[in-house]
Amino acid sequence: MEVTNSNSTTVMVGVRVLVGSQSIERAPTYIEVFGRTVQVTCLRARWMDLPFTRDESLNADKNFSFFCKC
Numbered sequence: 001m002e003v004t005n006s007n008s009t010t011v012m013v014g015v016r017v018l019v020g021s022q023s024i025e026r027a028p029t030y031i032e033v034f035g036r037t038v039q040v041t042c043l044r045a046r047w048m049d050l051p052f053t054r055d056e057s058l059n060a061d062k063n064f065s066f067f068c069k070c
Contacts, residue, residue, distance in 0.1 A: 004063040012060045014051040017068075021045045028068035034059070 005012055020027040020042040027042040034056045040048060052060060 001067075002063055002065045005061065008061075011057055012052065012064070013057050014049060015064075015066060017048045017050070017066075019046060019048055026070060028070050031066060031068050033064065033066040 003012070003015065015033065017031060019031075019040055024042050024044065028040050030040055031038050031048060031050065033050055034052070036050075038048065038050060050066075056064075
């Protein structure tokens, strides 16, 4: 998924993803952003917060992509 920031005065410092809202069995096993992989263990629907490092925030000034693997 690609996220675009159309407001040049705003800096993206992280992303929040809701996993398991439809079904726990369909929740991703991991989320990848900026080459970092975050393992997801989901026993119920939950929000995953993925904060960016300073360098990642500077690279995400216009857009960034993240990937989920079920």
